Amino acid sequence: MSKAGHFVRRALALRVAEVGPNKVVAALPLYGYRWPLNRPATDISYDEARRESPRLTLLAWLTVVVKRVAIDYMRALPEYVDRRREAGATSPGAWRKVGTLPSESRLRRTAQSPSGRAADRELMELAGAVLSDEQRPALSAWLEGASFEEIAARLELTTADDAEKRVRAAVRRIRRHLGGES
Numbered sequence: 001m002s003k004a005g006h007f008v009r010r011a012l013a014l015r016v017a018e019v020g021p022n023k024v025v026a027a028l029p030l031y032g033y034r035w036p037l038n039r040p041a042t043d044i045s046y047d048e049a050r051r052e053s054p055r056l057t058l059l060a061w062l063t064v065v066v067k068r069v070a071i072d073y074m075r076a077l078p079e080y081v082d083r084r085r086e087a088g089a090t091s092p093g094a095w096r097k098v099g100t101l102p103s104e105s106r107l108r109r110t111a112q113s114p115s116g117r118a119a120d121r122e123l124m125e126l127a128g129a130v131l132s133d134e135q136r137p138a139l140s141a142w143l144e145g146a147s148f149e150e151i152a153a154r155l156e157l158t159t160a161d162d163a164e165k166r167v168r169a170a171v172r173r174i175r176r177h178l179g180g181e182s
Contacts, residue, residue, distance in 0.1 A: 008066055032065045127170065130177045135170035142167045 008026075015024050032049065033041040046061050075082050079096050083089035123143065127136050141151045151163035 007070065032061070032068060123174070126177070127174060130173055131170050135166055135173065138163060138166040139170040139174075 012024065012026055032044050032046075034044045036042075046058065049061060050056050074080055075093065081094045081096060082092075083094065084092045124136075124140055127139055131139065137155055138151055141154055142148075146154065148160035148163040148167070151167065152158070152160045155163065155166075157163050157166070
């Protein structure tokens with residue numbers, strides 16, 4: 001069996017397991033497209049294709065149609081960027097991963113520009129006046145790019161969650177001091 005056939009069987013089996021066999025109807029189109037070079041595509045039915053190619057089997061036809069319908073469906077998704085008509089495209093398309101960024105305390109810090117390091121130094125100067133002796137080293141380590149696991153080990157805390165709580169508390173305290181969100 002072809003990959004497309006396995007895909008259809010697997011997709012149907014998942015839906016049947018999810019909602020039950022009495023609620024699933026599989027409709028397979030018996031039409032397709034003829035794709036002549038340098039001309040627009042035209043619709044073609046199985047009967048027409050069979051007249052042109054008498055040895056064409058229904059299974060071979062369905063395999064191609066299901067594959068083409070799946071490709072057309074995926075290309076229509078908002079996460080897919082179709083690049084087939086872009087000059088100089090390196091691939092026919094790409095997937096965008098759509099989602100939300102993690103909270104700032106979960107973002108792993110990377111090497112910063114000089115201005116970013118200067119902002120961190122200013123933040124730590126402010127932290128000296130605002131944060132407790134427990135919060136200052138946690139925030140400093142986080143600004144240096146340490147993970148919560150590394151901060152916990154460095155400060156001899158029990159868990160990474162304890163380090164994250166300490167960093168979050170430091171950020172909240174600085175925001176309150178600056179009049180920002182809490």
